[in-house]
Amino acid sequence: MTTYEAVIGLEVHAQLLTRTKLFCGCSAEYGAEPNTHVCPVCLGLPGALPVPNEKAIELAIRAGLALGCKVRTTSRFARKNYFYPDLSKNYQTSQYDEPIDEHGELVIEVDGVEKRIGITRAHLEEDAAKNVHGEGGGLHTVVDYNRAGTPLLEIVSEPDLRSAAEAEAYLKKLRDILMFIGVNDGNLEEGSFRCDANVSIRPVGQEEFGTRTELKNINSFKFVRKAIEYEIARQEAVVSSGGKIVQETRTWNEAQQKTVTMRSKEEAHDYRYFPCPDLPPIRVSEERIESIRASLPELPDAKRARYVEQLGLTPYDAGVLTGHPEIARFFEATLAALGDEKLGKKVANFIQSEVLRFVETRGLEATFPVKAEALAGLLALVEKGSINGKIAKQVFAEMVETGASAESIVESKGLAAVTDTAALEAEIQKVLDANPAQVEQYRGGKQAVFGFFVGQVMKATKGQADPKAVQEILRRLLG
């Protein structure tokens, strides 16, 4: 029996985080009332002329550099011609033979194996309008041009991916990078990060590609994986039974758990690209490109490696803390406020066990229960020995509840550790006096009673005593 391998290439449309559209000053904000962010340019009214948004060009260059691309000093916009009511002009302004970014790569890891995935190109283009089909008694399609003209970066991978797991790893990695460099908010649900997958199979060992299908409109990582897995199995079944793959566009139907054929724009593959006469070439100096390169922040991979090597975190912890740019920022800010890198592991543990469950992320934004400085204030008290780890959790809960500082909570509730040895000793003596029977048992050789005394002392001091000191004193007094 023939064994097949899958060949997968991905096209990601990432919305660039600009305030305005690519060629006009209309707001690019999501979720406004239909047709309220429109003007003659994005409506394609006669005579209106596009002017590129400098920020969009900068973000496209930023993304290109982070993905190891060669950035063109001269790139060009082209018209992609097709008729569909999601376009006001009957063409989409895109880039064709001179895209802004080319020849990049991304390294993914699947099952502990690293693999380099080529990035063919990343080009700027305007988004299309939103169509709602079947309105007006089923007779109409209604068009909202708010989204039309929003800047997108289309990032095209080489057909280097061989499994659904690799495709998913690539997408996650790509999204991660774009979010950390502030180019995209990574929001799949709202469609600001969209993925299309080209999938084909071929007998293992064959050079030539098989006929591919294009999977479109898949809006979660889980669905991407399921859709690709399904599609590979479907194609294998077709080919193994002597059938032929039809080149077509398909989408994932979650209810039916399968990919289904989509109707596509007529003659969709004859776009008759030509240079847009309304838009002169985009020229960017080498100096400008280098200054954007210099402004790139630490990328997620480098950050994870630093957390492990320099701060002593486990790779797992480093992964959790770089799960979102704001979480990494919060961790680093807390550590900076503490001013001691050696505390990295402790800060990481506390954030993971106590803080993260309160953190909500939406796109690039994240809300934290307390400020990084406030958390540093709490952890500093632990470091000084003013409170122990257990009390710290209690104080943290109080901080979240009231917004008060750790210091003021410790003070007002009298939670400071009993560090006064004489006072602690007096407390312990009281416990021993109250439990003469157990003292007898211990002295008679029953070591297990020791734990009972520790518990009683902690209870008597409301958990504020330093357990180490308690044990020391107990041993001495019982000894």
Added chain:
Amino acid sequence: MSEPKISVDVVRHVARLARLRVTDEEASALASQLSHVLDHMDELNALDVSEVPPTSHAIPLDSPFREDAVREGLSREEALAGAPLEIAGGFAVPKVLGGEG
């Protein structure tokens, strides 16, 4: 004269892509006219332009840029003023079957 560079079939195909209706007579006239245009290009091909970069724009100009600042556009009423039909604040057009969107 050599084989026409643009056949009647190509004319029909391009016309269809551009949503233009052409009669048979128009198609054959256009095929011959468009072929003439390309014949003229052949004359230009006689020149050595290997040192000249391709011209995609007639004016030697680099693109100006716009600052990323929101500018007031049209009100919805203004935007929809020319719409053939309005439904729920949108431009209503004859139904198209769900496409790529």
